[in-house]
Structures are given as structure tokens and as C-alpha cells.
Amino acid sequence: MTTSLTPSVNQAMQTTETCNNDLKQGPWFLDLPGMPGTYGPGASQDDSAPSHTPKQQVLPKDYQQASDEELHARIRAAKKTLGDRVVILGHFYQRDEVIQHADFVGDSFQLARAAKTRPEAEAIVFCGVHFMAETADLLSTDQQAVILPNLAAGCSMADMADLDSVEECWEQLTDLYGPYGDETIIPVTYMNSSAALKGFVGRHGGIVCTSSNARAVLEWAFERGQRVLFFPDQHLGRNTAKAMGISLDQMPLWNPNKPLGGNTEEDLHNAKVLLWHGFCSVHKRFTVAQIDKARADYPGVQVIVHPESPMAVVDAADSSGSTDFIVKAIDAAPAGTTFAIGTEINLVQRLAAQHPEHTIFCLDPVICPCSTMYRIHPGYLAWVLEELVSGNTINQITVSEDVAEPARIALERMLSVVPPAESTK
Incomplete structure (x- = not known):
């Protein structure tokens, strides 16, 4: 699929308040030798990462220095060369620069199931986080390799x-x-x-x-x-x-x-x-005070939050549900509806771009994306795809059979x- 949307979080951060200015850098700076094993800038930046947090090897300079246009061209060329041998999965919370190259977009389980519809694919490239790639490996065939473009894309909650x-x-x-x-x-x-x-x-x-x-x-x-x-x-x-x-x-x-x-x-x-x-x-950042302000600023606003939000926030909202629930609620609303959404900023911005007939904004006024989704960047996607073209499978996620x-x-x-x-x- 190919989409043309408003600027993603990565680009919008250049002129908007963010929870950490390091988000404006390419995530490969976190892979450098001597960098502590952290989740990186974003919502999980203050969470304690375990000692076994995976480290990603440093992205080759060629990909770090390539322009956005060059990276997108290289991704498209690699996809064309690979054809049905590869399927790219993009989680709802991914940046738009990655989503535009995804064959399927959805939540973690929707994507793992979507991959099952492509049994001819030799490689499943999961643009998400580690537990999602593991689930895809559990549900894929023995002949398929599941690839995580950045091994450091973990999940603090998990x-x-x-x-x-x-x-x-x-x-x-x-x-x-x-x-x-x-x-x-x-x-x-x-x-x-x-x-x-x-x-x-x-x-x-x-x-x-x-x-x-x-x-x-x-x-x-x-x-x-x-x-x-x-x-x-x-x-x-x-x-x-x-x-x-x-x-x-x-x-x-x-x-x-x-x-x-x-x-x-x-x-x-x-x-x-x-x-x-x-x-x-991400969802711990939402507060009742944010909901009160949204109602004061936009009378009649519909507040929808994810059920990973604190109980007081869910109780104060008009409705709560999964990412798929949020997407469907906005799809079904009459034109002119105003929504305040309590979930990850990339999805909220994408929904706002896809639904110009509505007013859609994030409850949290500060851009603070999922720290680990942020680790997936077009540079890493281009790298793993071009390695596949060269016959190399890198960053493969495999669950041992005794666990699987x-x-x-x-x-x-x-x-x-x-x-x-x-x-x-």
C-alpha cells in the first residue's frame, strides 16, 4: 500500500514541543558503542530497561546519510525485486515514513494473522516491536523468516x-x-x-x-x-x-x-x-485533566481512550477500546465530529490526516511517541530489504520450539x- 499523509511525528517534532529533543535525531545514535541499554527517547525513556535488552548493530553509514527520498526509492526498488518473496507489516503506531511501504497495517495480532495470508512469502518484515515479531514467528511456517528491522525495538511493558x-x-x-x-x-x-x-x-x-x-x-x-x-x-x-x-x-x-x-x-x-x-x-501519560481541558476547549468533543490508560481516564472518557475500535469509531462517525484520542501519537496524526471531515487531536499536548516503535526508521527497513536482495537474512527473530x-x-x-x-x- 502507498499513502500520502501529513507529516509524521518524526517530522512534526521539528517545530512542536516534544518530551525529548533526542527524538529529532536518527535512532541509530542509540546503537553506538558505549551507549547505555535504554529504550531511548519517548514515552518509555524513564523506564528501567533490563540488562538483556537487545542491542542493534550500528546501521551502516550509507543508510544513515541517505536522504529520505533516496531511502524511499531504495525500499521501493528492493520490494519490487523481491516481489512475493517478502511481506512488510506495519503497526498502527509506526511513523508514516515506514507505514507507506507496508503491505498490511494493523495491531500486533491483526498483522500476525495477515502474514498467514502470504504463505508464499519467504520473509516477513515486521515493522513493530520484539514481542510482535515473536508472535508472527509462532504463527508463520517453518519456511518463513521473521525479520525485525531494529533488534532494539523492544517494549517496556512486556x-x-x-x-x-x-x-x-x-x-x-x-x-x-x-x-x-x-x-x-x-x-x-x-x-x-x-x-x-x-x-x-x-x-x-x-x-x-x-x-x-x-x-x-x-x-x-x-x-x-x-x-x-x-x-x-x-x-x-x-x-x-x-x-x-x-x-x-x-x-x-x-x-x-x-x-x-x-x-x-x-x-x-x-x-x-x-x-x-x-x-x-504511552497510555499512562493520559490524564483526567487533559479530558477536562478537551471538553472545555471543544464542547461536544468525543473522547476515546485505549484501555491501557489508567482507570480514572477510562471512566472519564466517552468510550474506550482497542486501536482497531478507535479506528472503526472514527470511520463510522458523522462528518464534523470532534475527537480527542488517548493513544499513540502516530496513529492519532494518521487518523487526522485520513479524516479531514473531522477534527481529531491527541489528548496529550506533548508529542511523546512510543520509544521503541521510534527505533524503526526507513534506514533500517531499506537495510534489511537490500540484504534480502543480496541473499542475506539479518535480524531474524526465532522462537525455540520448546517455547513455541x-x-x-x-x-x-x-x-x-x-x-x-x-x-x-
């Missing part, structure tokens, strides 16, 4: 729940509850998690969820157990469970750095949903759950 911490949590909970009978606890992991955690829930009778089917998945889990351990995003879990009528005092927060997650045994015995201490740094087998089971359970239409609150 990293907030690591396998060792979750297994330690599970051991404490099964010691407390017992692994069988009415005390059974069902693990549920959000799609925004590592393949290792998808494998964990697959081994323990659990399931994966997305932001669009989280309620249906929780209902599935409660048909099988008395409690749910939900990770890594506390806000999606809390907002979903609250909408199901579960009280806040039945949703204790599990801090992996404290015994029993910082809770008493009584708290945990009374619990229905145990929420992991994780969050999305139970992870696929968890994903298949998710696919078996048919969600109702997304709730507006």
Missing part, C-alpha cells in the same frame, strides 16, 4: 513481566491456594508479552488476550478457575474486570519485588483478579474465544 518473576509469583500463589480444586488460578497474559510468557500460560492452562477480547478471555478463565493472574498490564486488567462488575478490593496489585506481591494472605484469598505491576508508558509449542496452545485458546462487540465503557 519487559515488566519476565519469566523468572512470573514463575516465582506462580510458586507463591500455588503454595497459598493449592494447584487444584476450587482454588485454581488461571494465568492470562496480554498479547504485549514475550513468547516465553505465552508459553508459560500455555503450560499452566492459561490463555492470551488482546485489548479487544480481554473481557471474553476473562470470562473464559472464570469458567475454569476461581481467580485470574493477569499480566503484564495492570490497567487493561483493571478496566476490563471493573466493567465485568468485579470490585477494586478484589483486584490486588502484585509487585514482583515483594513477598506475596506486597499483599496479605487475606487480600489474596479475597482476590478475583491479581494484577501485575506493569503498564504502558505451549505458546501456540495459548494462542489457539484465544482464537477459540469469540468476543462480543467491544464495550463502549
Whole structure:
């Protein structure tokens, strides 16, 4: 697909307030030797990156120094040469300079499923973040290689729940509850998690969820157990469970750095949903004060936020839902509607460009994109594509079979759950 849109975040930042001036640089400066392993500038810049955060080799100077026009021409030429041998997936939160070259655009699971419609493709280039590429590898064939243009494109939320911490949590909970009978606890992991955690829930009778089917998945889990351990995003879990009528005092927060997650045994015995201490740094930026200002500035504005936003923000909004929900709500609105959107800035700006009949703006007045989506740049895309033309597969993401087998089971359970239409609150 090819689109012609208004300037992306990367370009708009030149004249607009941003959360970090380093966003104006090419992301390859973060790959230089001696640079600390961080998520980089953007919404996750203050999050603590684990020691195992992947490092990307320095992008060859040829790609760093090429003009935007040259990079786009080289990407188009490589795609033409490769033809059906390659499919490019672009996440909603990617910059427009990348999206214009994508064969499919969507959320992480939509894209992984879209890749399955191209079985002839030898390479799947996933312009997103690491856990998304892992999911694509889980769902692709053995003959296909999944490529992440920048290996440092991780996810701070996904990293907030690591396998060792979750297994330690599970051991404490099964010691407390017992692994069988009415005390059974069902693990549920959000799609925004590592393949290792998808494998964990697959081994323990659990399931994966997305932001669009989280309620249906929780209902599935409660048909099988008395409690749910939900990770890594506390806000999606809390907002979903609250909408199901579960009280806040039945949703204790599990801090992996404290015994029993910082809770008493009584708290945990009374619990229905145990929420992991994780969050999305993009959606954590949205506030009720921003919603109040939007309503004051634009009477009649429709406020839509992503359910990864804090509970008070979701409660104050007119509606909440997944990125796909937000896109469809704007598509269906009558001309002249004003929207204040609480999700990643690249998607908001793209929706504003695609819908000139509406007034669309981001709740957060400061441009602060997803730090790790920002790591994908046309330079990296041109590099991996031209290497494919030369017969070299670089930055391949592979999930080992011992992890992949139970992870696929968890994903298949998710696919078996048919969600109702997304709730507006």
C-alpha cells in the first residue's frame, strides 16, 4: 500500500514541543558503542530497561546519510525485486515514513494473522516491536523468516513481566491456594508479552488476550478457575474486570519485588483478579485533566481512550477500546465530529490526516511517541530489504520450539474465544 499523509511525528517534532529533543535525531545514535541499554527517547525513556535488552548493530553509514527520498526509492526498488518473496507489516503506531511501504497495517495480532495470508512469502518484515515479531514467528511456517528491522525495538511493558518473576509469583500463589480444586488460578497474559510468557500460560492452562477480547478471555478463565493472574498490564486488567462488575478490593496489585506481591494472605484469598505491576508508558501519560481541558476547549468533543490508560481516564472518557475500535469509531462517525484520542501519537496524526471531515487531536499536548516503535526508521527497513536482495537474512527473530509449542496452545485458546462487540465503557 502507498499513502500520502501529513507529516509524521518524526517530522512534526521539528517545530512542536516534544518530551525529548533526542527524538529529532536518527535512532541509530542509540546503537553506538558505549551507549547505555535504554529504550531511548519517548514515552518509555524513564523506564528501567533490563540488562538483556537487545542491542542493534550500528546501521551502516550509507543508510544513515541517505536522504529520505533516496531511502524511499531504495525500499521501493528492493520490494519490487523481491516481489512475493517478502511481506512488510506495519503497526498502527509506526511513523508514516515506514507505514507507506507496508503491505498490511494493523495491531500486533491483526498483522500476525495477515502474514498467514502470504504463505508464499519467504520473509516477513515486521515493522513493530520484539514481542510482535515473536508472535508472527509462532504463527508463520517453518519456511518463513521473521525479520525485525531494529533488534532494539523492544517494549517496556512486556519487559515488566519476565519469566523468572512470573514463575516465582506462580510458586507463591500455588503454595497459598493449592494447584487444584476450587482454588485454581488461571494465568492470562496480554498479547504485549514475550513468547516465553505465552508459553508459560500455555503450560499452566492459561490463555492470551488482546485489548479487544480481554473481557471474553476473562470470562473464559472464570469458567475454569476461581481467580485470574493477569499480566503484564495492570490497567487493561483493571478496566476490563471493573466493567465485568468485579470490585477494586478484589483486584490486588502484585509487585514482583515483594513477598506475596506486597499483599496479605487475606487480600489474596479475597482476590478475583491479581494484577501485575506493569503498564504502558504511552497510555499512562493520559490524564483526567487533559479530558477536562478537551471538553472545555471543544464542547461536544468525543473522547476515546485505549484501555491501557489508567482507570480514572477510562471512566472519564466517552468510550474506550482497542486501536482497531478507535479506528472503526472514527470511520463510522458523522462528518464534523470532534475527537480527542488517548493513544499513540502516530496513529492519532494518521487518523487526522485520513479524516479531514473531522477534527481529531491527541489528548496529550506533548508529542511523546512510543520509544521503541521510534527505533524503526526507513534506514533500517531499506537495510534489511537490500540484504534480502543480496541473499542475506539479518535480524531474524526465532522462537525455540520448546517455547513455541505451549505458546501456540495459548494462542489457539484465544482464537477459540469469540468476543462480543467491544464495550463502549
